[in-house]
Amino acid sequence: MRLLPHILLTLWSVLYIPSRTSAQQHLSNQDQNDPDVTVQSHGLKRPDFKVADALLSDWEGDHWASLDADLDKVSLSWTTDKEHITFQLEVVSTGWVSIALTFRGNLPGSDIIVGWVGEDGVATLVDAHGDSEGKMIKDKVQDYQLIVGYQYQDSTVLRFKRKLNTCDGDDLVITNDTFRLRWFYSSKDPRNEMDLPYLTSERQGQRAIHLYETSKFKQRQPKALKWTVASNSVVLPRKHTLYWCTMIKLPEMPEKHHMIGYRPVLTPGSEKYVHHMMIYECHDEDDSASKFHRHVNSGYECNTPNMPKDFRNCRGIIAAWGLGGEPFFLPEEAGYPVGEEHGGATYYMLEVHYDNPGLHGNIVDSSGLEVFLTPNLRKYDSGLLTVGHDVSSFQLIPPGEEAFTTVGHCPEVCTQTLPQEGINIFAGLPHTHNLGRAMRLRHLRNDQEQPVPFQDRFYDPNYQTMRRFELNLKPRDHLMTECTYNSSELDTYTRGGFSSRNEMCMMFLHYYPATRLAHCASRLTLKHVLLALGVSVWPITPSTRHLGLRVREPWQYQNLTFTDYLRVNGGKSRAANIRLQEASLHHSHMAECFDYGERRVYADGLEFSTPRIHNPLYDNVGGCFDESQGTFAYDPRLNQPLHANAHKPMVTILSFSVASVFLLYILF
Template identity: 35%
Template sequence: VLDSNGVFELFWKYNNTHITFEAHVKTLGYVGFGLSPHGQMFPADVVIGWVKDGTVHFKDRHSTGHYEPIIDKSQDWILLSGKEENGKTILKFVRKLRTCDKDDRSIEEGTTKVIFSWHPEDPQHETGLPFHGDSNKGAKNLLLLSPAQHRHLPADAIKFDFVNKQTLIPNKDTYYHCTPYRLPKLDKKHHMVMFEPTIEKGHEDFVHHIIVYKCPAHVNYTDAMLANEYECYANDYKHPMELRDCTSSAFLAWAVGGGPMYMPEKVGFPLGDDDDSGVFILETHYNNPTLKSGVIDSSGLRMYYTPTLRKIDGDTLYTGLAVYEMQVIPPGYPKFASTGYCSSECTSKRLGHLPEGIHVFAVFPHSHLLGHAVRNRIVRNGEELMINDDENYDFDYQEARLMNKEFIIKAGDTIKTQCIYKSDDKDHITVGGISTRQEMCIGFLMYYPKVDFGICASIPQYNQYLDDKTQHKPAKLRELLNARDWKNETVRAEFQKVTDETMHVMSCGSHQGYKMVSF
């Protein structure tokens, strides 16, 4: 369902070359549907169709302004059928994923912005379309070329909620709240098979992302350690030292725009085994740019787990850039690339005992407001291979996506997570950090079989400007860069080259914690 009132339903299926749509719309007038680079009504690649006196009218068009879309010379959207039934107009149509028409948009893996509209009346002719109005239109982000999840829960599934306990959201721009949880004691191994957000109604604009971390099993967690909620990254007494290593192992991850995540039928995330402490940390990032006060929240994540074990244990691997102010995005760039690495030395260390490698079955990319694209890739024997690219990344639609084909990562591979940022409307440097107005570049990779591998991320050092003796590196780097003329194309090109070639410090982490190493 594309709109909030349930007027416009869209169904689709695809293969390697074509995609077929079927629109069911509660109108006996015309129906519009299209692909848009920015989610606006123009410019866009659109089709408009209706049924009048038993005859179906359907044209491939493109929009360029606040006027009727123009009929394409090349009709690449092909009508398969059309009818009016029970107060609905139903149109079925197909097109190639990539056409040779300059007025068409290619359909690629990753986020696609679709637009839609309808009108209660049929047009009198092909070039006399009445305006649909502001209320009969919309836009939505979709993963058109990602496999559909198998939305089924076993009959013996058990529900558990990781939720905030009437948390007062401070009147500050960014706040991270941490709530410890101890899972009910399990007498045997179970599998987590699905999780979903439970966002309190009316709080959708406050809850930016939620992560549930799984704490290492080698620590004896007392009830006193878990008694207090706390601000996640504040250095105070409410943040027990024993809980700090929990963030080396992300168990569940969700961000704004995401929905439920069902594991593939053969995969479950283990609970209650020897590696399970039963202790988790719920981390909630609250975004409150208007500094509203008095908001009390109980949002969180709900998981379902079952004693009926699946074939394979799965897990999540954090890749990309570690969140730190040494990630720098200067102003003035239509496209600026920041890349985080997991070195071949690290994958050899963590996967060396597993010659068949790990199978990535889903990817959850995460960036902030400047993010324009997120690319997850590996380098193997000098060749760069794509795991998953989203060239139309949208901050408001951060959905985990299943892979059309599982990707195998082997010992010795280098994992690259690259984010493309658009900063040409900025007049200041943006750095990495936990605020929504700062940036991140993360790829959460869901994989099987589970190994002792929780995080593999890096931090650029900008050793071309700074050395090991430099104190307060982030501040010193910003001081140097603030003196640059970022309107100068040569300056921008030089800094992109420096960013691409700088040394990184890397975290190569097990589920028991991690340490930083240079490479």
Template identity: 35%
Template sequence: MAVLLSTIKGMLFLLLLPCFCFGQPAPPLLRFSIFLEPANRVYLHWDHDEEEMMTFELQVHTTGWVAFGFSPDGELPGSDIVIGGVFPNGSIYFSDCHVVDQATLEEDESQDYQLLSVTENETSTTMLFKRHLRTCDPNDLDITTDTARLVTAFGTDDTVQFFKGQRFSRSLLLMRYRGPSDSTDPKIFFTYDLRLDNFAVPAEETKYACTFIPLPRVKQKHHIYKFEPVITPHNITLVHHILVYACGNASVLPSSIDDCYGPNPDFALCSQVLVGWAVGGESYQYPEEAAVSIGTPWDPQYVRLEIHYSNFDLLPGLIDSSGIRLYYTPELRKYDVGVLQTGIFTFPVHFIPPGAESYRSYGLCNSSQFDEMNGMLVPDLHVFAYLLHTHLSGRGVKAAQYRNGEQLGIICEDNKYDFSLQEVRDMKETLTVRPGDEILVECNFQTLDRSGITYGGPSTMNEMCLTFLFYYPRNNISSCMGYPDILYIAHALKQEASDAVEAIMALDFVDWDNETVKIAEKVAKEADQVVMIKTINELQRNETGLIRDISIPEWSPCHNISGHLSISGHLSPSGLRAATNPCLTAVCTSESSTLRETASPPLLPLTQLVFSWLVLASEYGK
């Protein structure tokens, strides 16, 4: 009898363990991680594989419920959410939901997120789960190379109140292809800062400050293999972007600091981008096969440091010493890196009408003259990374490649562009651009909040449409950008003008509405494009070209792997309460508007069996 009771007690102990302890797999190694809110209470690890599956591990500083998901536009309605946690008794709950409106959370009929584990300690809850990049559920948002708007939330206990919990949002690129472990520092390396020195930022909405700085003096060839921003801490919201332009060694450069695009044109010299950073970006390390060369007679000795300040609050007395830190090494890579600037040439010929829900602009690069302008044959460009850039009205950017008039594919794109997240992004695979190819950059803008025309220009309230392509091996071409025939556009809009200046001015007399916006978009695409090609030594040549249509690749097949649950009703605005009946899949809403608990399938039959044994043992001992 004692042996039997001991065995039964041991089995009861096992049955009281939380269900996620049974057969829990070893956690996967996830390459990417980031804090999702300022207080560092929400930490996300993630990774994706060749089977188009993405795995997430969400660690939250709470012992209550946690939620994670995607928003289509940064707002709650339409968001794709999973909610989970651990009850005080050790059992767990987890469910795939979507937000209907500001007060309604509804369970997905198709449960496409697969829970791997939920664990809890004295201070934190960790939820490990995965899903396909593209499911067949219309309530699940696709994970693409676009910027994702993430939503996270949590509560202090397991009474799920999604709309009352602490909630955060953050823009993030999830489809990354190189993690920190994929790049290592060389054994010997040095750092060198390109910075302004106590620059007095004026109380102006926009300021472009430029100065010329020598690169590190080295006696033999070195490679710059990494760069990172160095931002004066209290100016983190002030610095919009930092660009470093390589100067031709024959250039006569000014001293001091001045407006980059002001009355002195010398401060706009040097147009070949060497490295670049913009708001939201972090450090960037080049791939193992290529880096930026310094120290040879063909390498630049000086650079132009350009810092764009956005002082929207017109704060006086701001002092800044921001810049870029370079990491360089004598341990050389195989190739030298170059950067090609493409898109729309930035000046007022580029315009976006007011009140536009969507307006597309185009800039063309025709590389047919690259060999002649380079002074020698240009090798194929192996593009491995890119940086996309617009200002506040930009909603999407894409670059397409054409050869002999036929589109080869999309080089890079972000259809959910976020002004606050501009970073150098790696290509999935290196892409080859041959001399003679065309590169077409399309930018999509929205100006519903503007009553006047938005012109191309340097101010944050102006617009830009640029794509920086990082490639190897380097050549002397610094930029290849286009702009449309503005006179043709003005005449198509029934405005009188005899030259480009009059055409730009005439646009203010257009009665802008949905019809005229679409006419402007159509004729700007039909107009001849002037293509401007420039070299590192400021040589420039213009040619013409035409804008071609961009074909969008077909979607890959979706993955329908979920179980289908019947549902009715919605969640109450105050949230959800835990139900008592266990089930294999947690649900966000049911006829009783509850979140149900996930339990291990064998738990109930074994409990009944042990109870029967206890009854028999009691009878046996009488």
């Protein structure tokens, strides 16, 4: 679909433009300052040559995505710089077309762009928003700039740009959050802009997209060996969602190699079905060669009873690609070692998420990632550091909560093992299971909060990709990983675990230079979990260990196992849920820090107090400073305070102080 416009336009230029020189000579006799000048030739009306230049230019965005995996009739290209984002929307339709930027798919409060090309060949673009009923309302200020709009055969193409932050309350700020992009189109043009609130689409849909990344380190495809990690002729069933896992072995190499990047390799015809792909490292303390080797090149539906248990030892995510993602390359000074003997892994698992809303059949796919390897070692080995909440069945998410936050810590006792100059984090992959709705990584130094290196306030667990950001982590720094879940539709507790029915709260951080530290996490102490729930348990002794953890109080649940208590109680106490949230945010945790394979343990259940943050940072996303008024305007849809371990926000204290001074001035 992307090449078709260029082919057609090339033919158009041959058939309808005799020569560039003659066209320029023809224009010289007319008012060249008139933007609406057209040239009549052989009875045909042609667009002005400024438009023709735009049509014939080979513009391709840094990113591209098919928005409708059903019929592949809607695609979007885009590219960003420090201040602007440029879109190109291509739709197989000759009527009006539209996209709406949303965070959760809701049209009220969304940022809408609608456009069309009239019968006279003139393109119209309208900057709009969704009102409380989701109807299109034209913005008072038009912040989107039309670059070019045209139709060829049965398709409409609109290219337009805007600032990342327009300082317009009717527009959303383009951030590195996950956007839920909705699209619409019709075969008819509206009569005029007054029709916008009443437009009815003939077809519509939505997809998750990452439009912007805060880090833009140089991306250049190096010369390297290519290793394809791919599924093995997977036959897609007629079901909406499929996760497929395949075991892969690293090719034998005579010497150490670095992984320096990867790019997607999609089976022709399957592009619209492949939603995202991940490569996991597989490690085991025992003989991994025999455990994993028997599964090489075999594939199973992920996290089902048919998937071998050995696959569950594949955890660290070293590569990830999602819809609209581009090839990923490590910084030029770093490379990720492969091979167990070189500090990497020999066995890997590829996970592919297929999205098939049309329930199409007879689709055979062998998509995967092409990994770039080189024996020309980079200056630094890069490493993979897992941070967050340790995977534990005592991580509890109560039911009926729209926003319950779990916090995991990478504390000073673990980061003190880092080299004096620290490590340079350049990318990371946030990871939860199905209940995850928001994620944030916070950075503390000497109990002072530093700028937030990463957050996704509208995280989508079904759209997980590698995210670029930069952070220098020094010895004795403290990292906090916050995961917010929505359990409003559940009626029982969700526990931590590796199954998709359980939950996780992790970030897989890529950094250099590599150190021995590979896992830096924490978990809430059992005593605080029990206190929050109002439960006491019988002590476990060697003679009662086989009975498991059993409830002592409340008396009506006495001698139930803790698991049965959670199932029977079902999170009915709202007060207990509030106490559990308070405990997760503020009470002491136990550190779990070690290298891969747990060959060296730095902290094993060491209890520590969570940090008291004296200067909590607050989101100002969407705010703009008005120089004429000397004020800072906030977008109430976006400004949410970070969870802070401080008793009073600094803003409140300052406001009280200023008010007090003003009152004293009036009185005296």
